[in-house]
Amino acid sequence: QNLASSSRSNNTAHFLPLPPLSLRTPPPPYRYPTIITTYSHQPDRCITHDDTSMAYYNQAPIGCDLNYGFESKVERDEDVDEHLDGLCEALMEAHEKHDQRGDGGEDGDGNEAAERKGGIITWRGMITRIMIAPYEPREPWEMTAIALDGSVYVELHDPPEIRQKRRKDQSSWAWQSYMGYAFESFSTTTSTEGNETKHGDGVHTPEGWGGGVNTNVQVSRATVVRSAIGDIPLCLGGEVDCVRAEVGTPHPGLNKCVELKTNKVIYNEKQDAIFHKKLLKHWAQSWLLGIPEIQVGFRDDAGILKSQRGFETEKIPRFIASLPDPPWSTTPPLHFLHAVLNLVTTHVLPTDPLVTNPHIRGNLGSEEILPPADVWRFSFVPRRGCELYR
Ligand code: A3P
Numbered sequence: 287q288n289l290a291s292s293s294r295s296n297n298t299a300h301f302l303p304l305p306p307l308s309l310r311t312p313p314p315p316y317r318y319p320t321i322i323t324t325y326s327h328q329p330d331r332c333i334t335h336d337d338t339s340m341a342y343y344n345q346a347p348i349g350c351d352l353n354y355g356f357e358s359k360v361e362r363d364e365d366v367d368e369h370l371d372g373l374c375e376a377l378m379e380a381h382e383k384h385d386q387r388g389d390g391g392e393d394g395d396g397n398e399a400a401e402r403k404g405g406i407i408t409w410r411g412m413i414t415r416i417m418i419a420p421y422e423p424r425e426p427w428e429m430t431a432i433a434l435d436g437s438v439y440v441e442l443h444d445p446p447e448i449r450q451k452r453r454k455d456q457s458s459w460a461w462q463s464y465m466g467y468a469f470e471s472f473s474t475t476t477s478t479e480g481n482e483t484k485h486g487d488g489v490h491t492p493e494g495w496g497g498g499v500n501t502n503v504q505v506s507r508a509t510v511v512r513s514a515i516g517d518i519p520l521c522l523g524g525e526v527d528c529v530r531a532e533v534g535t536p537h538p539g540l541n542k543c544v545e546l547k548t549n550k551v552i553y554n555e556k557q558d559a560i561f562h563k564k565l566l567k568h569w570a571q572s573w574l575l576g577i578p579e580i581q582v583g584f585r586d587d588a589g590i591l592k593s594q595r596g597f598e599t600e601k602i603p604r605f606i607a608s609l610p611d612p613p614w615s616t617t618p619p620l621h622f623l624h625a626v627l628n629l630v631t632t633h634v635l636p637t638d639p640l641v642t643n644p645h646i647r648g649n650l651g652s653e654e655i656l657p658p659a660d661v662w663r664f665s666f667v668p669r670r671g672c673e674l675y676r
Pocket residue numbers: 456459462463464465466467469527546547548549
């Protein structure tokens with residue numbers, strides 16, 4: 287980032303309007319994701335290239351209290367902006383392993399060795415934001431795009447004042463947010479014994495409690511997948527909440543992954559309609575990583591888990607379409623995603639310093655000689671569209 291410089295000048299701006307929500311033209315296909323690699327965050331936030339922080343699904347007991355453990359939670363220092371560090375480190379590790387093996391294509395576990403050039407490398411959360419933008423009436427966002435070695439790296443552009451506002455908003459949601467993490471703890475285990483209710487030191491914990499909340503660990507392993515929207519290759523990193531497998535199962539595939547969500551208990555039609563709207567984000571977030579199952583825990587205002595419902599990710603769009611007044615369809619999100627990423631790759635890829643200065647390629651690895659990357663920005667204006675500029 288410190289290599290980069292950016293200035294906004296309108297003569298390089300490109301504007302892309304939102305697609306009409308009534309659009310019916312079939313969208314570009316989304317390629318079924320395959321795993322490139324997985325990695326784990328340790329309690330101190332450092333990374334290990336293994337599945338040590340994998341969590342296994344273990345249904346939460348109805349009646350559990352999602353306030354439990356609030357006082358002893360460990361929160362990640364949000365002032366540390368990690369950019370794409372974990373994802374890039376994982377890709378470098380995957381490249382190294384691949385080079386050592388000297389083979390091509392897939393590794394022994396059916397994983398793909400690396401990202402494909404000419405596409406986008408980013409967090410799954412960025413792609414989710416772009417996809418749901420056609421249905422987002424309020425929240426603008428801005429992202430940074432930099433081309434390097436044949437790929438475009440995309441991350442959230444998070445100026446200090448925006449970050450401060452977001453933190454303030456989040457602090458008023460701290461309790462709700464905690465209950466989401468507590469549901470993860472009650473729904474997962476890392477032990478073959480299941481979640482014990484009594485520890486050796488005689489301290490009792492509630493039934494099903496999987497251990498204290500530490501948002502450094504993000505409960506589970508991060509997964510890096512390879513996919514594509516239409517002809518644009520994607521390499522996405524994201525956290526997977528847990529897997530539905532016997533504790534200790536080595537390398538469970540994407541088909542075993544489960545996303546956990548909490549929601550307030552639904553008492554009336556209005557609340558039901560709000561939940562149906564929220565399913566767009568849940569669907570997009572899970573579908574992008576190839577996570578087939580979403581478990582939603584419904585809690586009352588006091589934070590007690592009242593009921594739970596499982597969804598098959600791929601069936602959610604059909605469920606929404608079957609409603610009398612469907613609040614969303616996947617068509618505008620997929621068209622918009624392809625259009626935005628097409629705009630980004632078309633303009634940003636040719637500014638790759640390795641394209642504009644081909645003679646430096648042979649010296650890659652020596653940071654001193656890498657020329658500054660061109661920093662592009664693209665921003666989303668709710669109800670209007672997306673603008674790309676530098
Ligand atoms: P819920 O999903 O039950 O809301 P994720 O669902 O993406 O795995 O995230 C796990 C939990 O982290 C969420 O639980 C929520 O409590 C919290 N969380 C996620 N994104 C957040 C955000 N932007 N601000 C505050 N809390 C957030």
